[in-house]
Amino acid sequence: MTDIAVTDDVRPNETVGLEKRRAWVSVLLHVLLIGASILMLYPLLWMLSASFRPEEEIFSATSLIPSSVSLEAYPRGWFGLRVDFGTFFWNSFVISILSVIGNVLACSLAAFAFARLKFWGRNFWFAIMLGTLMLPYHVTLIPQYVLFLNLGWVGTMLPLVVPKFLAADAFFIFLMVQFFRGIPRELDEAAMMDGCSAWRIYWRIMLPLSLPVLATAAIFTFIWTWDDFFGPLIYLTDMRTYTVQLGLRSFVDSTGLSDWSGLFAMSMLSLVPVFFFFLFFQRLLIEGIATTGIKR
Amino acid sequence: MTTIASPASPYVPTRGRLARVLARNGAGYLFLLPWFIGFLGLTAGPALASLYLSFTDFDLLTSPRWIGAANYVRIATADPRFIASMQVTFVYVLLSVPLKLAFALLVAMALNRGMKGLPWYRAIFYLPSLLGTSVAIAVLWRQLFAGNGLVNSFLANFGIEGPSWISNPNYSLYTLVVLSVWQFGSPMIIFLAGLRQIPQDMYEAASLDGASKWRQFWKITLPLLTPVVFFNAVVQTIEAFKAFTPAFIISGGTGGPINSTLFYTLYLYQEAFGFFRMGYASALAWILLVIVALFTAFSFLTARYWVHYDD
Known part of the structure; x- marks a missing residue:
């Protein structure tokens, strides 16, 4: 009888622990994947923003947001x-x-x-x-x-x-x-x-x-x-x-x-x-x- | 009301032999006709013609002059640019293909855990490989890795002064390797489809037996995925041998600096359409064909030792 009671107590804890670990792994994975996504898209987004930038800014800016937007280049x-x-x-x-x-x-x-x-x-x-x-x-x-x-x-x-x-x-x-x-x-x-x-x-x-x-x-x-x-x-x-x-x-x-x-x-x-x-x-x-x- | 002569009678009237052969085969060959013309006129004929041209001296203006194996002899013994282009191409293939496939597999496995937002990630990772071969991307790469390009501006934030990647012969080829690895999207999608095929209960059984994730990868995932790995490796290698546009744009068509981006296809292009040495370029083309064929034969022959087919 007591054996059963013990196992009944332990099981839920174990699954809760496992689920917690899973959730953490999942969060970590999302962080990594979002980081990778940004890295993958950065060159493309940067080119898009560079096409709106003043010419002199192209070779100094690493950010995606131009100091002033101009459509002149088009x-x-x-x-x-x-x-x-x-x-x-x-x-x-x-x-x-x-x-x-x-x-x-x-x-x-x-x-x-x-x-x-x-x-x-x-x-x-x-x-x-x-x-x-x-x-x-x-x-x-x-x-x-x-x-x-x-x-x-x-x-x-x-x-x-x-x-x-x-x-x-x-x-x-x-x-x-x-x-x-x-x-x-x-x-x-x-x-x-x-x-x-x-x-x-x-x-x-x-x-x-x-x-x-x-x-x-x-x-x-x-x-x-x-x-x-x-x-x-x-x-x-x-x-x-x-x-x-x-x-x-x-x-x-x-x-x-x-x-x-x-x-x-x-x-x-x-x-x-x-x-x-x-x-x-x-x-x-x-x-x-x-x-x-x-x-x- | 004579039903005997009804046109719906299933009996085909006796016709000539030719007519019967035509009736049986005609439709098939008619449907195949465009492909057939293309195959003879654009593939088989030209392939044989280029084999012939490879034994000639031909500049488009005068008719081809037979010179025996002289083109091949010169390629093998007296052509430093051939050696350079071989080295460049092999370094490119041997670096970019494994790296690209490793990334593709790694990301595919991360995505295969029933992640939320899978379609988003998959789309983002796939986009570069869809855009990848256009001139615009090569132009972008040329800026990214220029002496005052984005990569170096970024490194400058950490006080690192990066070299001029594109114009330094020690690095220029590696910028193209990075470009190729950046396009890991389509092998990733193929890996994802392959991973879906692996039955989940295999992993469940393995973890009940106490196998670690690491062991599960080496003992279940990788062996069952080897057909897909094999397929991706063959396709990507053939593609890598054919690479042209990025090297052309980044080097301005020269294959420089100091032949460091002289891809084989670029060299062939220069010989054919820069110097109009059509015979010589044909010999180069046939050497490429032999290399690709040898490589493919080698992969298929070794496949039985490492590719796992469940039957």
Whole structure:
């Protein structure tokens, strides 16, 4: 009897102690994580505040709050080059949107064939497609350049956009195949019985059921195209065709780093579209990464 | 009312062999057509062409001249910038990938305790890796680590006079390593997804047996997570080999100071589009391909000794 009474007394104390310890660990962890968050975001917030600062303050202030707020750097940066940033933003926007359309269309067509259609050599081509994922782009870079040069495309946006319509980003094919395979086969088998053509099954059944993966592919294509520097650097020669990334590069070169606040202002603006997707489609982005291992 | 000739009859009328082959395979190949054109015209064809070009002298203006293995011989024996770019790239890969993955795993484990505010933390830690490769971030880094940049202004508060990180060849590469580690967000998300897969009762059983948290990490978490570690390591390493934009912006395209940020891709770019030595650059590209392939093969071969698959 007494034994039981003793254990009854001790148990609650033990759990209270454990809970207390847990609470402390949790508080400590939050403190650490908040500290880490501040450290992670500090450079970005600092750049934002630097774009509003008087120029002479940029290289002395470590705080986030400017002594006086001025929007001057924005128009100065915007018109700081021979061609204004409106043109660069427009070019980037057109290239990114066309890339999204091309990627989503071409990759979903190929993915539908791999996931649902039966044809001779399917597994072989699928393996080849996966193999191209591993291929560093350096190996195809120079002959592609020669090809586009001979087609007279260098200096236009075509070398940046046309490959997307040919499903050159095979990663998205893989992503969509994975998703298509998860859609119950009964749906398209029933449609097939009713005499639906492969095209109608693709267009009327698969695509409408695959909006999440199509959106994920679209958003990542947009962000990667928007951020791309290497492609535009090689193919765009005339400043009027430059993308935002190239515009920023020219800004660094031409002002010789004398106009930091203008540069920061344009840098901040260049991040806005990506940040927009981050804010509104975060779940889609994070799920895309968690389930497929997208690299960034 | 003859039902025999009804068009709904399931019997396919006899057709030629070709027609039957087309009917069975046509749709598949039609859907695959864009990819097929791209694969032949933009991937397979160019890859073979670049292998050929790597044995030539080619400046875009005159047609390629066959010079045998001369490009490869020169790379192996008489190209100090190749050696420099190799060193830079390997130091970068070997430092940035493990550090990035360690951070990613550490933060993922901290977040995996059913923390309040998880979505917030996750979003904040992920943001840099989403923005990471844009020119704006490279521009920012160039200022942060400049002689009179933010990092040194901060250090000055403690009376420390920091060096000019970017323009000092001893430090410039490490600023790029820091930039890469700052972007640990996406491997972190993959680790988080992997940690969710580990059954909680394994930990409960282990703690009943008196296993410490430390032991639980080494005996349960890490072994069960090795497939994810493996995946992240392969992907991040390949990405690190391809790094270009930050080095280009921070060094103004030179790979300086004293070749200290001459990433392999940057060197290849200079040879191809700075000096128009297209044959030589093709040889560089094929060497990179071989290195990446060897690395990948090595990871897959050793995987069976350390990657834990439960089957």
